[in-house]
Amino acid sequence: MKKVFIILICCLMLSLLPGCGGGQDEALIKVELHEVTRSVFYAPQYVASTLGFFEDEGLDLNIVTSGDSNKAMTALLAGQADICLAGPETGVFVYNEGREDAPVCIGQLTKRDGSFLIAREPADNFSWSELENKTIIGGRRGGMPLMTLLYVLNQHGLVPGENITVIDSIQFPLMAGAFEGGEGDYVTLFEPTATEFQNAGKGYIVANIGLESGEVPYTCFFASPDSIENEPELIEAFLRAVYRAQQWIQTATDEEIAEAMQPHFPDTSIESLMIVARSYRETDSWKTELEMFESDYNRLLDIIDFAGELSARPPFEALIDNSFAQKIQAE
Secondary structure, three states: OHHHHHHHHHHHHHHHOOOOOOOHHHHOEEEEEEEOOOOHHHHHHHHHHHOOHHHHOOEEEEEEEOOOHHHHHHHHHOOOOOEEEEOHHHHHHHHHOOOOOOOEEEEEEEOOOOOEEEEOOOOOOOOHHHHOOOEEEOOOOOOHHHHHHHHHHHHOOOOEOOOEEEEOOOOHHHHHHHHHOOOOOEEEEOOOHHHHHHHOOOOEEEEEHHHHHOOOOOEEEEEOHHHHHHOHHHHHHHHHHHHHHHHHHHHOOHHHHHHHHHHHOOOOOHHHHHHHHHHHHHOOOEOOOOOOOHHHHHHHHHHHHHOOOOOOOOOHHHHEOOHHHHHHHHO
């Protein structure tokens, strides 16, 4: 009897050891995702994480915030990330460098610029002419926020170096701090920073850059050609979870979206997250499908070209793989 008791105790102890006991997490495949920044703009991704959509697909997702699209893409190229979320312009630049292992866009998350123009004083009837002879912090050279801004400014007759000054030397994560520190008359900020600035009286939202620029494939998921060939099930599972979140957001309330995002924004109130969720939905900024359309891709290239950053126009088929998206959307 004593032997039986000892055996039972030993079995119990073994079952509690890491990797033993047949726990549910054993079957989950670890996936490393590198994002450019932490922003409510990427809401479907966070919703899928919080609501367990990735786990339902057998994935254990770890999200790393790189702080820069080049850093996110570099992590993917170096094999440190399985998937990266970045602006498709980064993929264009890598492709134009002539790399044989240039990453491919496998799914689109947002379809507009997600930034807002912030002024130092409120403006009930804002006019773009108010920016004449003023200074605006626009982001780093070659980044999508700056290139979209330049595209929009041109539509309103504003030309850097002639009738407006655009600061293009400040990295994305440092733009809010630079503006708060007194640099520039205007700045472009993503949510929830834009709303938090306004609530704190540090600045005031006067325009939506995304509405001004029109639809453009602003943010998408990239994977390496090797992963697409050798791990298609992983990519399909990842995108299926994102697509499920895209569909969920369409019928969820602002409060439900805010609650699903808050674990990824612990320092932001539910009320602020509700405001920005409503804002991005009202401006139709989130994709409702994963597929990227060629007409939007061409507009992206036009914006990059206008900014003087496009050395060649990569063929749509070379940089975009819609096969996973189309399969999932047809299910």
